[in-house]
Amino acid sequence: MVALMLFGLSMSAKMQELKLDPEDIFSDREVFIYGLFDNESGEEITETEVICEVEDGYLLIDDSVNESFVSVKLDDLSPYSGEKSIHYAGDYVIHSQFTETQIIIDAETPDGEQHIELDRPEGLLLHNDQLLFSLRAMDFSIEKQKLKLFIPANASIIDMAVMVEGIEKFNAPAGEFEVYRVTLDFGLSMQTAFYEVENPHKMIAYDNGTLQYRLKESKSE
């Protein structure tokens, strides 16, 4: 067990930190419509609309089905604030505010209001609800990169790695695309995202093990 941890830590130390270069990636307003397909049955369950909008130096990401809204600084894609609704054993609304040194979380829960302050770790940290759309700005020529991820649902920060596995063809309802297959490694679980090879690297699909998001339509304004 100790040997594994040392091995893991040495591997982790070798990995370089994720670098995001948002230049030429985000336009004024983009709308993505994804079909959500059940991995077991293959049937489309519902669809979600994700709006990415550039406004006053911020990128605003609004995901309808996940009921999440994140604002990130456009220059380095570091998070500024987030709001997420969860409906599990009651209704929860989780607000998060990011400062240089802290993450301040205010949650409305069925048991009343909660306030949590977390120390912001050094290095790149992303909000979970911005992850998929921020990775469009990553350098796809680097095989493995690590980052820290803030999970609003349990107010925790986890380590993760993004690994570019290769280029392949992907058939989505919006058409056939040449994509990068990117593994999102959370340590215990892994997910896969597919980004168009062509700039601005639209997310064509995302597979969380249970559901697959497949691009049906995208509009840039």
Next chain:
Amino acid sequence: MAGVPVPIRISAFVFAALVGLLPFFLRSKKIGFGWLLPFFWGASSLYSVKLIQIPIQKAITSAMVGTEIVPWMRLLFYIIPSGAVQELAKAIIPIIFLLVGLRLGSPSELWGPAAGAGFGITEAIVIVGINPGAIGILALVERFSSTLFHIGASSIAVGKGKPLRFVWGLPLAMVLHALTNFIAFGLSDKMGYWPLEGIIALESIAIWGFALALNEKKQNYIVEK
């Protein structure tokens, strides 16, 4: 609140602890009140999950990020601390007391099962008993078998308090615990909840029965001439 009402949930867990402990008590000529100490210790040792197990699991999960370790092995490495930490936490005080000869009026073979019962019933109450969500019969079945499991595993770990027993009993309990969790996690997305809980319940009963068999007193046969 939907599902099984809280008083019925808690009564079910108390019943599970009684069912699990009863055969151990019935075999003892004397019961006394000393077993209450490991029982309450077992209950408080649940805190080891938050204090020790989860931080270790978090560190292991972080260490595995970006490595070539295959998924089933990642799960195994993640699961191992649950068995190691919980079994050690439940058994440590009974082991120390029995090693120094303090039984407080209860036979040594009751100390392990009592610690397991305290842990099992507290865990059941914390996870399911007072959970604000809708709790169904399945969750009660799961916690019922889990309480039996904890009683059996702690009995295997502590035995009658002889030093040689800890050398193999505690590691065996840790391995059985980790194995049970590994099966539960590993099969959770491969079959329905009821068949899975059925497998876990059978395994828990088998471990509890094995602990009972290990705990059996040696009979002195008198051959009449």
